[in-house]
Amino acid sequence: MTINYVIGMAATAAFAMSGVLAVARKDMDVIGLTFMGVVTAIGGGTLRDLLLDTPVFWVVDFNFVWIAIVASLLAFSFERYMRAESVLLAILYLDAFGIALFGVQAIDKALLMEFSAPVAVVMATLTAIGGGLIRDVLAQRQNLLLSHEIYVSTIIAGSLLYLGLLGLFGKTLLTSIGGVGFTFAFRSLAIYRHWRMPKWLTLPSHLNG
Amino acid sequence: MTINYVIGMAATAAFAMSGVLAVARKDMDVIGLTFMGVVTAIGGGTLRDLLLDTPVFWVVDFNFVWIAIVASLLAFSFERYMRAESVLLAILYLDAFGIALFGVQAIDKALLMEFSAPVAVVMATLTAIGGGLIRDVLAQRQNLLLSHEIYVSTIIAGSLLYLGLLGLFGKTLLTSIGGVGFTFAFRSLAIYRHWRMPKWLTLPSHLNG
Amino acid sequence: MTINYVIGMAATAAFAMSGVLAVARKDMDVIGLTFMGVVTAIGGGTLRDLLLDTPVFWVVDFNFVWIAIVASLLAFSFERYMRAESVLLAILYLDAFGIALFGVQAIDKALLMEFSAPVAVVMATLTAIGGGLIRDVLAQRQNLLLSHEIYVSTIIAGSLLYLGLLGLFGKTLLTSIGGVGFTFAFRSLAIYRHWRMPKWLTLPSHLNG
Numbered sequence: 001m002t003i004n005y006v007i008g009m010a011a012t013a014a015f016a017m018s019g020v021l022a023v024a025r026k027d028m029d030v031i032g033l034t035f036m037g038v039v040t041a042i043g044g045g046t047l048r049d050l051l052l053d054t055p056v057f058w059v060v061d062f063n064f065v066w067i068a069i070v071a072s073l074l075a076f077s078f079e080r081y082m083r084a085e086s087v088l089l090a091i092l093y094l095d096a097f098g099i100a101l102f103g104v105q106a107i108d109k110a111l112l113m114e115f116s117a118p119v120a121v122v123m124a125t126l127t128a129i130g131g132g133l134i135r136d137v138l139a140q141r142q143n144l145l146l147s148h149e150i151y152v153s154t155i156i157a158g159s160l161l162y163l164g165l166l167g168l169f170g171k172t173l174l175t176s177i178g179g180v181g182f183t184f185a186f187r188s189l190a191i192y193r194h195w196r197m198p199k200w201l202t203l204p205s206h207l208n209g
Numbered sequence: 210m211t212i213n214y215v216i217g218m219a220a221t222a223a224f225a226m227s228g229v230l231a232v233a234r235k236d237m238d239v240i241g242l243t244f245m246g247v248v249t250a251i252g253g254g255t256l257r258d259l260l261l262d263t264p265v266f267w268v269v270d271f272n273f274v275w276i277a278i279v280a281s282l283l284a285f286s287f288e289r290y291m292r293a294e295s296v297l298l299a300i301l302y303l304d305a306f307g308i309a310l311f312g313v314q315a316i317d318k319a320l321l322m323e324f325s326a327p328v329a330v331v332m333a334t335l336t337a338i339g340g341g342l343i344r345d346v347l348a349q350r351q352n353l354l355l356s357h358e359i360y361v362s363t364i365i366a367g368s369l370l371y372l373g374l375l376g377l378f379g380k381t382l383l384t385s386i387g388g389v390g391f392t393f394a395f396r397s398l399a400i401y402r403h404w405r406m407p408k409w410l411t412l413p414s415h416l417n418g
Numbered sequence: 419m420t421i422n423y424v425i426g427m428a429a430t431a432a433f434a435m436s437g438v439l440a441v442a443r444k445d446m447d448v449i450g451l452t453f454m455g456v457v458t459a460i461g462g463g464t465l466r467d468l469l470l471d472t473p474v475f476w477v478v479d480f481n482f483v484w485i486a487i488v489a490s491l492l493a494f495s496f497e498r499y500m501r502a503e504s505v506l507l508a509i510l511y512l513d514a515f516g517i518a519l520f521g522v523q524a525i526d527k528a529l530l531m532e533f534s535a536p537v538a539v540v541m542a543t544l545t546a547i548g549g550g551l552i553r554d555v556l557a558q559r560q561n562l563l564l565s566h567e568i569y570v571s572t573i574i575a576g577s578l579l580y581l582g583l584l585g586l587f588g589k590t591l592l593t594s595i596g597g598v599g600f601t602f603a604f605r606s607l608a609i610y611r612h613w614r615m616p617k618w619l620t621l622p623s624h625l626n627g
Contacts (some may be wrong), residue, residue, distance in 0.1 A: 027622065029615035031570045032563035046469070051255070051265050056469050062536045079621055118271045137346055137555055138563060145241035145347060152240045197238035203288055204236065260464070260474050327480045346555055354450035354556060361449045406447035412497055413445065 004105070011101045012064050013071035014094035015131060016041035020075035021082055021091060022132075023139040030076050036135050037072030038065060044130030048106055048123045052113055092191050096154075099128035100183035103155050104162055104176055117163050124159040125152060148197040150190035158183025213314075220310045221273050222280035223303035224340060225250035229284035230291055230300060231341075232348040239285050245344050246281030247274060253339030257315055257332045261322060301400050305363075308337035309392035312364050313371055313385055326372050333368040334361060357406040359399035367392025422523070429519045430482050431489035432512035433549060434459035438493035439500055439509060440550075441557040448494050454553050455490025456483060462548030466524055466541045470531060510609050514572075517546035518601035521573050522580055522594055535581050542577040543570060566615040568608035576601025 019040025020033050028036070042058050042065065049056045058064040075082065082088070103124035110120035129144065129152060136143035144151050162179025169175050189195070228249025229242050237245070251267050251274065258265045267273040284291065291297070312333035319329035338353065338361060345352035353360050371388030378384050398404070437458025438451050446454070460476050460483065467474045476482040493500065500506070521542035528538035547562065547570060554561035562569050580597025587593050607613070 024621050026564060027620070028564060029566050029620040031615075031619075032565075033621065035563055035570070050259060050468060051268055053264055053268075055471055059469055059471075059533065059537055062534060065536065065540065076621065115268065116271060118274070119268055122274065133347065138551065138561060140560065140564070142349065143347060145244055146235060146237060146349070147241075148238050152244070156240075197240070201240075202236070202238040203233050203242065203285065259468060260477055262473055262477075324477065325480060327483065328477055331483065342556065351558065352556060354453055355444060355446060355558070356450075357447050361453070365449075406449075410449075411445070411447040412442050412451065412494065 007101060008105065009063070009067050011098040012041045013067050014091070015098045015102075016068040016071035017075040018091045018095045018098075019131065019135050020072045021079065021088065023135065023141065024075075024079050026139050026141070028139075030073070033076050034069055034072040036139060037075060038068040039138065040131040040135045041068040041071070042131060043134040044102065044127040044132075045106075047130040048109070048127045051126070052110060052115065052123065054109075054113065089191075093188060096187040096191065097180075097184050099151075099155055099187065100158060100180045102127045103159055103183055104179045107159055107162060107166075107179075108171070108176075111166075120163070121156060121159045125155050128155045148202060150195045150197065151187065154183055154187040154190060157186055216310060217314065218272070218276050220307040221250045222276050223300070224307045224311075225277040225280035226284040227300045227304045227307075228340065228344050229281045230288065230297065232344065232350065233284075233288050235348055235350070237348075239282070242285050243278055243281040245348060246284060247277040248347065249340040249344045250277035250280070251340060252343040253311065253336040253341075254315075256339040257318070257336045260335070261319060261324065261332065263318075263322065298400075302397060305396040305400065306389075306393050308360075308364055308396065309367060309389040311336045312368055312392055313388040316368055316371055316375075316388075317380070317385075320375075329372070330365060330368045334364050337364045357411060359404045359406065360396065363392055363396040363399060366395055425519060426523065427481070427485050429516040430459045431485050432509070433516045433520075434486040434489035435493040436509045436513045436516075437549065437553050438490050439497065439506065441553065441559065442493075442497050444557050444559070446557075448491070451494050452487055452490040454557060455493060456486040457556065458549040458553045459486040459489070460549060461552040462520065462545040462550075463524075465548040466527070466545045469544070470528060470533065470541065472527075472531065507609075511606060514605040514609065515598075515602050517569075517573055517605065518576060518598040520545045521577055521601055522597045525577055525580055525584075525597075526589070526594075529584075538581070539574060539577040543573050546573045566620060568613045568615065569605065572601050572605040572608060575604055 016037040020037040022040070023033065023036050045057050045064075082091075106124040106127040107120040110123045111117075115123075133143050133145070135141075158179060161182045162175065165175040165178050225246035229246040231249070232242065232245050254266050254273075291300075315333040315336040316329040319332045320326075324332075342352050342354070344350075367388060370391045371384065374384040374387050434455040438455040440458070441451065441454050463475050463482075500509075524542040524545040525538040528541045529535075533541075551561050551563070553559075576597060579600045580593065583593040583596050
């Protein structure tokens with residue numbers, strides 16, 4: 001539990017920082033930016049808990065909000081040093097780790113509450129992308145559903161693999177590492193190789209439609 | 210129950226297809242489009258269930274999500290054949306049937322939970338338009354509240370008529386058909402005759418305000 | 419209780435009117451505008467109740483929706499007379515009173531449910547700004563998080579002061595008045611003096627970033 005908790009905190013902080021940096025060009029003040037960082041970090045898990053009808057995790061344990069606030073303030077304070085390509089890339093990979101971890105945690109939570117595997121996969125997806133979607137809507141920014149990035153696919157694939165591992169070996173540290181590792185590796189490859197959805201899986205915009 | 214269930218599934222599929230086609234010009238990939246289709250189909254009912262504090266219908270019965278996914282994938286696959294005026298029109302009428310049916314179902318659900326008639330009307334409205342609103346927000350698209358279509362009016366009018374029928378005759382197959390039929394007919398007329406809100410019920414935009 | 423109830427109703431009406439007037443230039447019809455007014459008035463409290471996992475206040479007592487509908491229809495009907503600077507200013511101050519009052523009420527509600535002080539402050543903030551955020555998203559309008567107004571700061575400061583007063587003197591009429599009065603005064607000053615966030619608390623937009 002404790003190691004899970006620490007890692008969950010780290011992922012929350014990473015999500016918050018990536019959230020602040022994503023909207024840093026929107027000419028916002030520290031309060032608006034912190035709001036965006038916190039929403040990015042805890043928005044997806046909030047959606048999950050509302051849909052599963054279970055107490056919202058940060059209302060129960062406010063430390064998740066504190067860490068998101070601190071991480072957002074740090075990102076605000078050091079934003080000028082974080083515009084370097086290398087830092088932005090590091091945050092992309094941190095975000096990849098975040099979705100991998102939040103996905104596995106969401107599946108564990110849903111299964112523990114005796115929901116079915118498909119519900120668990122939906123919750124993993126919503127936990128991973130929900131916060132970013134809410135942030136982008138509030139910041140009047142194009143969200144990832146409108147891009148062709150390989151993002152949601154990695155969460156779904158990782159969730160299916162993790163469910164398979166759970167079925168084969170049960171819940172162990174290794175299955176968790178396998179689930180997190182696969183999603184992280186898949187998403188990292190997509191970042192590293194600039195993968196985009198193939199054309200036949202995309203509808204062209206009909207400019208003269 | 211069984212016939213209701215089948216019809217509910219058909220309406221869900223229709224909503225999902227209309228949802229995909231509505232955003233088909235946004236240059237999205239199959240995952241983004243399917244997400245939009247599913248959100249359109251189940252978003253309104255999700256809002257209703259959260260507000261009524263009852264388990265979310267698709268978390269309980271995931272078949273609603275499956276049918277929405279399949280319908281969305283079909284709409285994606287055959288989108289090029291669905292651009293014809295006649296198909297788009299057919300989908301408009303399917304959507305009209307969907308809001309009529311979802312409205313009556315929402316009222317039944319709210320009354321069964323012993324909420325008041327006004328709450329039931331609000332739930333009918335939110336169930337019918339909620340999914341489309343969320344989709345349009347996510348797709349950065351103008352939603353129906355910003356248009357002058359006769360849409361919400363038909364749901365409210367149909368809900369009031371259905372409540373009247375319930376008061377007069379109780380819950381029978383005929384009252385349900387009456388409620389669904391009225392909303393469907395009213396909305397269909399609005400589509401067929403291109404009805405728009407009269408000017409005196411509209412605020413002009415003050416270009417030089 | 420009764421005086422609180424009446425004041426809550428007045429604040430709800432003020433929020434609804436300000437909500438309608440805020441989007442009055444969007445070329446909407448009476449139903450869309452009323453929807454926006456109602457969402458502005460009850461959206462924040464709805465978020466609060468969902469997050470606290472308590473029955474949504476207006477589902478329990480529909481009078482809050484009625485008053486919001488009536489206020490919205492009034493704002494629609496008399497909109498042409500409400501464009502005067504003086505009226506818009508009056509509505510700004512009404513809104514200031516609304517956030518002050520809703521903030522204190524949200525804190526009372528959260529503490530009564532035995533949530534911690536930080537959770538209570540978050541709920542005060544969300545209750546005050548949630549409705550306006552949802553309205554602006556639906557109306558494709560820039561929300562207050564993207565502005566540099568001194569708005570959220572006044573709610574947070576007022577909430578902290580109110581919590582301090584509660585700790586010192588307990589829940590009395592005077593502590594409530596102190597909490598509402600401080601937020602209202604702070605926000606009113608921000609309106610009157612056109613305060614904006616200082617530059618060092620704002621990230622510049624990087625036009626050539």
